[in-house]
Amino acid sequence: MIERYARPDMAAIWSMESKYSIWLEIETLAAEAMEEMGQIPSGTSAAVREKGGFDIARIDEIEREVKHDVIAFLTSVAEHVGPPARFLHKGLTSSDVLDTCLAVQLTRATDLLETGLDRVLEALKARAHEHKFTPMIGRSHGIHAEPVSFGLKLAGFYAEFSRAKMRLAQARAEIATCALSGAVGTFANIDPRVEAHVAEKLGLIPEPVSTQIIPRDRHAMYFAVLGVIASSIERLATEVRHLQRTEVLEAEEYFSSGQKGSSAMPHKRNPVLTENLTGLARLIRGAVTPAMENVALWHERDISHSSVERAIAPDTTIHLDFALHRLAGVIENLLVYPENMQKNMDRLGGLHNSQRVLLALIEAGISREDAYRLVQKNAMRSWRGEGLFLDFLKADTEISQHLTADALEGLFDMAYHMAEMDTLFERVFSNPA
Numbered sequence: 190m191i192e193r194y195a196r197p198d199m200a201a202i203w204s205m206e207s208k209y210s211i212w213l214e215i216e217t218l219a220a221e222a223m224e225e226m227g228q229i230p231s232g233t234s235a236a237v238r239e240k241g242g243f244d245i246a247r248i249d250e251i252e253r254e255v256k257h258d259v260i261a262f263l264t265s266v267a268e269h270v271g272p273p274a275r276f277l278h279k280g281l282t283s284s285d286v287l288d289t290c291l292a293v294q295l296t297r298a299t300d301l302l303e304t305g306l307d308r309v310l311e312a313l314k315a316r317a318h319e320h321k322f323t324p325m326i327g328r329s330h331g332i333h334a335e336p337v338s339f340g341l342k343l344a345g346f347y348a349e350f351s352r353a354k355m356r357l358a359q360a361r362a363e364i365a366t367c368a369l370s371g372a373v374g375t376f377a378n379i380d381p382r383v384e385a386h387v388a389e390k391l392g393l394i395p396e397p398v399s400t401q402i403i404p405r406d407r408h409a410m411y412f413a414v415l416g417v418i419a420s421s422i423e424r425l426a427t428e429v430r431h432l433q434r435t436e437v438l439e440a441e442e443y444f445s446s447g448q449k450g451s452s453a454m455p456h457k458r459n460p461v462l463t464e465n466l467t468g469l470a471r472l473i474r475g476a477v478t479p480a481m482e483n484v485a486l487w488h489e490r491d492i493s494h495s496s497v498e499r500a501i502a503p504d505t506t507i508h509l510d511f512a513l514h515r516l517a518g519v520i521e522n523l524l525v526y527p528e529n530m531q532k533n534m535d536r537l538g539g540l541h542n543s544q545r546v547l548l549a550l551i552e553a554g555i556s557r558e559d560a561y562r563l564v565q566k567n568a569m570r571s572w573r574g575e576g577l578f579l580d581f582l583k584a585d586t587e588i589s590q591h592l593t594a595d596a597l598e599g600l601f602d603m604a605y606h607m608a609e610m611d612t613l614f615e616r617v618f619s620n621p622a
Contacts, residue, residue: 194469194507194508194511195507195511196507196510196511196514198301199298199301199506199507199510199511200503200507202294202297202298202301202503202506203294203298203502203503203506203507205245206245207294208290208294209243209245209248209262211290211293211294212259212262212286212290213237213241213242213243213266214391215285215286215289215290215369215387215391216237216263216266216277216278216281216286217234217237217238217241217277218386218387218390218391219277219278219279219281219369219379219383219386219387220233220234220237220276220277220279221234221386222380222382222383222386222387223276223279223380223383225386226380226382226383228279228380229276229279230273230276232273233273233276236270236271236273237266237270237273237274237277240269240270240271241266241269241270242266242269243262243265243266243269244265244268247265247268248261248262248264248265249261251264251265257283258283259278259283259286259287263277263278279378279379280371280378280379280380280383281369281371281379282371282372282401284368284401284402284403284490285368285369285370285371287495288368288399288402288403289367289368289369289387289391289393291403291498291502292364292365292366292367292391292393292403293391293393294502295361295364295365295411295502295506296361296364296365296392296393298502298506298510299357299360299361299364299506300361301506301510302357302415302418302506302509302510302513303354303357303358303361305509305510305513305514305517306350306353306354306357306418306513307354308513308514308517309350309513309516309517309520310347310350310351310354311517312517312520312521313343313344313346313347313350313520314347314618315521316340316343316520316521316523316525317340317341317343317344317347317614317617318340318614319340320338320339320340320343320525320527321338321340321341321610321614322338322340322607322610323338323339323340323525323527323530324336324337324338324339324527324530324531324534324603324606324607325337325338325339325342325439325527325530325531325533325534326530326533326534326541333534333536333537333540333541334541335541335542335544335606336534336541336603336606336607337606338607338610339439339440339525339527339530340610340614341610341613341614342428343520344613344614344617344618345617346421346424346425346428347617347618348617349421349424350421353417353418353421356414356417356418357414357418359414360410360411360414360415363407363410363411364407364408364411365392365393365394366388366393366394366395366396366403366407367384367387367388367391367393367394367395367396368384368395368396368399368402368403369383369384369387369388370384370396370399370401371401372401373400373401373489373490374398374399374400374401374489381395400488400489400490401489401490402486402489402490402494404484405480405483405484405486405494406484408480408483408494408498409477409480409481409483409484411480412476412477412480412501412505413477413480413481415473415476415477415505415506415509416473416474416476416477418473418509418513419469419470419471419473419474419509419512420470420474422466422469422470422512422513422516423466423467423470423471425516425520426463426464426466426467426470426516426519427463427467429442429460429463429519429523430460430463430464430467433458433460433463437529437533438526438529439525439526439529439530439533440523440524440525440526441458441460441523441524441526442458442460442461442462442463442519442522442523442524443519443522443523443524444458444524462515462518462519463519465515466512466515466516466519469508469509469511469512469515470512472504472505472508473505473508473509473512476501476504476505479497479501480497480501482497483497483498537571537572537578538571538574538576538577538578538579539571539577539578539579539601540568540571540572540578542578542579542600542601543564543565543568543578545600545601545605546564546582546592546597546600547560547561547564549592549596549600550563550564550588550591550592553591553592554591555591563585563587563588564582566585567581567582567585567588579597579598579601582597583597
């Protein structure tokens, strides 16, 4: 974990204090269930709740000797609780505690990620409606195509992040499972009702067959969803970076008073936030393949997944949490330049209306092939900077036989391209999925 990219609430979930507190709660709840069923002496769970504690430094000291983190933890707890601690961990195996704890941490982390997604969605919705009818050139292959509105561009991202929110909810449900089934998952030494009790108290569901671990297909799916969300973040970040290029400058990250863009060139205003988001997206996606490879473990259990998850679980959720809030800030404070959007759209002399002219000629009775030839011939003159597209069309005798000057001028009305904005916004904001 790099503190630079860690927000406090998310980082706290992955602290050693938090992890051991969850371990202690799992052990206490299990004891509580066993006590209710008369499997351990009455008062055991109360004693654990009253005296239960741990010392992280002491756990580390014990682990250096025993080379086992759960045993070290239980020893430290026993030093606090005293004799009743002998009933802790009865019938359990280490993975019961580790995997259930990881499920708790991931569900809590997901709740924070959902908050970040909500902030992104709120920002996109507000800015989309603000610029619903702000025209700009749409680009395909990086080349001028036809007009869109800046609001529609943002509405498209809103729809994408709405899908991300639904996927994240599914991923949370997938990962929120509890396993307290004992060695090799047979419940030979622990009653299944203990697992059910702990699961209910922790807001989880029992894993149907946990072997000795929770199957890692769940985790693979979870991190794959985070990777997809990261890709959506990068797509929006890349869009802002392109729009901020000097030759385009249709939108720009907010540049605060006193901010400096370059140590060498005082004039620079660089898209540092969205470039940072692009890098963070790469880190987040980097967890997907290891999570997939963790699925194929040996028989009922091995620990080849453990070292992977110790790294990717905190790092990936921390990075995504940071990225979502950074992205929301970028959108909330984005500087938008409608005048530059119009200027860029006008650079090619009206070529963005070429399809309208093509269709009008076809409707006037010209074959598609001939209409395309006529439009392209005049369009290329404007492309080379020789003049305005409309002027060339009016002067073309073949075209004038089919379309009057007034008819041609009517084909260059921007309102035509904005006519369905209400329909599109209704699709997105009434049914964003």
